[in-house]
Amino acid sequence: LIKVAPTADAVFEAKLYKTLAGLMKNANIEIEHLENKRTSINYFALVPMIVLSIICTFLIVNVALGLFGVLWYNINKRRGEIGLRRAIGASGQSISIQLVTESMLLATLALMIGSFFALQFPLLHVFDLPAGVYLTALLMAIIFVYLLVLICSFYPGRQAAAIYPAVALHED
Numbered sequence: 327l328i329k330v331a332p333t334a335d336a337v338f339e340a341k342l343y344k345t346l347a348g349l350m351k352n353a354n355i356e357i358e359h360l361e362n363k364r365t366s367i368n369y370f371a372l373v374p375m376i377v378l379s380i381i382c383t384f385l386i387v388n389v390a391l392g393l394f395g396v397l398w399y400n401i402n403k404r405r406g407e408i409g410l411r412r413a414i415g416a417s418g419q420s421i422s423i424q425l426v427t428e429s430m431l432l433a434t435l436a437l438m439i440g441s442f443f444a445l446q447f448p449l450l451h452v453f454d455l456p457a458g459v460y461l462t463a464l465l466m467a468i469i470f471v472y473l474l475v476l477i478c479s480f481y482p483g484r485q486a487a488a489i490y491p492a493v494a495l496h497e498d
Contacts, residue, residue, distance in 0.1 A: 397482035418487030429479035
């Protein structure tokens with residue numbers, strides 16, 4: 327790595343190449359500008375991040391669709407129960423809150439199990455990262471999962487709140 331004046335041109339590069347090639351006969355000499363080198367290194371660091379971001383987005387969308395599907399199936403399976411609760415006098419909001427709360431409780435149980443295993447990484451020094459990095463990532467993941475479950479359970483909860491008691495009881 328040689329630092330040269332900004333006014334150095336191609337003639338200087340040619341002289342430098344000839345001098346270095348004369349001094350080091352068996353070496354492979356390559357002249358490259360630092361700006362171009364930095365651009366290529368940044369490109370090679372950016373490509374895997376873009377690919378992993380696309381894969382993560384795909385997986386998050388799949389999880390969200392799975393949550394919607396499971397909650398929709400749960401509502402259709404419990405249609406009679408929801409209709410009976412509505413006939414007794416439960417408001418649509420209370421039914422919606424119940425379904426969202428059930429989803430959040432299931433997410434809490436899953437996060438407790440997942441957090442147990444995730445906490446093993448800093449204890450075992452798996453990737454030789456500081457424990458704060460693991461704990462910050464775990465906290466962000468927990469918040470993200472709660473937000474995803476909350477968002478995915480709102481629409482099915484509203485769908486359950488819109489069930490009319492007479493129609494649900496008539497279907498049973």
